[in-house]
Amino acid sequence: MxxxxxxxxxxxxxxxxxxxxxxxxxxxxxxxxxxxxxxxxxxxxxxxxxxGGMAASMGDDDSPALHHEDTLAAGDGLCDAAAVRRIVEAAPGAIARLAALGVEFDRHESGFRLGLEAAHSRNRIVHADGxxxxxxxxxxxxxxxxxxxxxxxxxxxxxxxxxxxxxxxxxxxxxxxxxxxxxxxxxxxxxxxxGIGGLYEETTNPLACFGQGLALAARVGAVIADPEFVQFHPTAFATAARPMKLISEAVRGEGALLIDEDGRRFLAAEPGAELAPRDVVARAVWRELAAGHSVFLDARARPGAGFSTRFPAIARFCSEAGLDPARDPIPIRPAAHYHxxxxxxxxxxxxxxxxxxxxxxxxxxxxxxxxxxxxxxxxxxxxxxxxxxxxxxAVPARPFRPTPLAEVPAAADPSSVRPVLSRHAGVLRDGEGLASAVAALLPRALGNSAAADPALVGLMIAVAAFERRESRGAHSRTDYPERASAALRTRITASAALAAARDIAETVFPSARSA
Known part of the structure; x- marks a missing residue:
């Protein structure tokens, strides 16, 4: 150094x-x-x-109250209303501060160009460079x-x-x-x-994003909140490339439709249709794929010929794959996107x-x-x-003497964790699969190999998902399809997750008692 x-x-x-x-x-x-x-x-x-851009109530027909309402609705009962209010009220000022630092946001003659995305009731998405x-x-x-x-x-x-x-x-x-x-x-x-997308085989995140910060915090006893809630973006570009390219939600905001191989709009009857909340759209796409259908984003009519102007980066990687979004439907599938x-x-x-x-x-x-x-x-x-x-x-430095560390941990390698979470903690989950994930991840999290930190993060996700016996937002249990009457947030530490994992593994898989 x-x-x-x-x-x-x-x-x-x-x-x-x-x-x-x-x-x-x-x-x-x-x-x-x-x-x-x-x-x-x-x-x-x-x-x-x-x-996608930055959401903020910048339009004449918008307000922080409306942004607050939309955020609470999407969060499916689990948002902290005070935190939501504080952040949406500060959003316009945050964009102004970034602009002052040199960010060139898209504008037109009357101010910021505001786009529409799923589950927003107003055009409030500020973009930069399309x-x-x-x-x-x-x-x-x-x-x-x-x-x-x-x-x-x-x-x-x-x-x-x-x-x-x-x-x-x-x-x-x-x-x-x-x-x-x-x-x-x-x-x-x-x-x-x-985030943690690098813990999944199909992700729109850089593969190096495996939850390193969560592991660092968890190893010193920090409380982790709601690790089971992983958002799967419904429209990742379905090619062999990993990580996967993202087809922005803004494309659907401009009027693109989701269709199967026969041109059927399978979301037409869903409230909000293509602009329903992401968890709803991701599950619908997943079920179509599971039923043997192919799924496409159809932008031929809207935005149509203007696609490459409005979405130059997406048009570029589609072209590299031999597709013209103004003429060809774009193959898509869900992928781990946000934690x-x-x-x-x-x-x-x-x-x-x-x-x-x-x-x-x-x-x-x-x-x-x-x-x-x-x-x-x-x-x-x-x-x-x-x-x-x-x-x-407001917090000055203080005298310190760190507790020495016995050895330097190996650089993390999440490759052995990806198939476990991808199979058992994806768009749709069930108790048996989650217990299998816990049993597979526990010995790795307890070890000192390159898989230890990624496995610990994956274990916290799997344990929290196993213990949340309901379906809410991005967490969907096929064995518990209903939403619980009380909306309770998860609070977990590494030690609590490891203890719970041992109990789960021993109860569901008695042979795991030696782990």
Missing amino acids: SADLAVLAGQPVIVGAGLAGLATALFLAPQPVVLLTKAPLGGEASSPWAQ DGTGREIIRALVEAVRRTPSITALEHVEARRLLLDGEGRVAGILIAGPDGAAVLPTTRVVLATG MGGIAVDAAGRSSVEGLWAAGEVASTGLHGANRLASNSLTEAAVAAAAVAESLK
């Missing part, structure tokens, strides 16, 4: 360089901060891949970080473990890079590591562990509930980054 770690000791450390991490670092300026990223700045994060919103945001923020002297970016460096002091407070972070491993002393860490669960945080982004904050997809603020409303994720990341930065400014 080229940086002098002794000089950086005691500075806040942000892990992750997507929208949440970059924005937090920028909002902290001029306070010194260290930014860790496994790849070059802007690489291997999910944010640059975001085609379907290149995430890419444009990250471009601008990376440029801003590069010219901000208070930010030290350590690229090609990853966090392997958080270190605590004798009182259970953050006191350091074990990092590893091309030059080896080292301890960076700090009492303030922000996790902004993104509604995450590290439980308060309004300031603080976790249950002193000295540890989280922002972006790795955090659970209560905004998304059981099913994220389209384009609320980038909005949440920007709003949360500002809140975390303000919180960090």
Whole structure:
């Protein structure tokens, strides 16, 4: 590592360089901060891949109250209403702050160009460069970080473990890079590591997004909220490429339809049809595929000839696959896309562990509930980054002495976890399959191999899904198809998940008692 770690000791450390991490670092300026990223700045994060935009009540016919109402409806009873209100009210200001940092949002003569996406009652999606919103945001923020002297970016460096002091407070972070491993002393860490799509075989996320932040937090006892709620985007481009390309929900917002091989609109009778909430659409597509049908997104009539202008990135990768969306239906299927669960945080982004904050997809603020409303994720990341930065400014560094770590954990490899979660914790689930996932993941999570951290995250997902005996939002149990009368959020720790996993494995599979 080229940086002098002794000089950086005691500075806040942000892990992750997507929208949440970059924005937090920028909002902290001029306070010194260290930014860790496994790849070059802007690489291997999910944010640059975001085609959808940022949801905010910017139109004359819109209001935070309407945005709040739509978010609660999509969240299927599990949203934190206060968190929703706080974030949707801050959304327009967050977009203004990003614009001030150089993000070039799409505009027309009267202001921002506002698009429509599923389950929104108003046009309120602010885009940048058409379907290149995430890419444009990250471009601008990376440029801003590069010219901000208070930010030290350590690229090609990853966090392997958080270190605590004798009182259970953050006191350091074990990092590893091309030059080896080292301890960076700090009492303030922000996790902004993104989601968990890399734990699934079919995902729209970078494969490196396997829940690293969840594992880091869970290993030091942090409370994890709602890990069972994984959103599967219904319209991933059905090719052999992994990760899968995303066909933005905005395409359906422009009028594209979902059809089978005979041209039948199988969602025509569903309330909202193609613009029903994502969990509804994903299950409908999954059932069609399970019944032996092929499923396509038909954009030939709308947006039709204007497709390549409105969605240049999608048109480009369709063309590379030999398809013209203005003339050819686009083959699609659901894929793991977004994690509604995450590290439980308060309004300031603080976790249950002193000295540890989280922002972006790795955090659970209560905004998304059981099913994220389209384009609320980038909005949440920007709003949360500002809140975390303000919180960090108010917490001075303190004396610290980290508890030493016996050995450096291996770099994580989620490849053995992907088939387990993909088979048993996908769009549709049942108790027997989830118990099988628990039994398969438990010994790996207890070990010290490269699969240990991904397996621990997968185990928390499977245990929480097994114990949630209802269907709600993105969590759909075929053996418990009804929604429970009480909407209860999950709160779980690694130790609790491991204990529950042992009970599940021993009860359902008695031969697993040796695990």
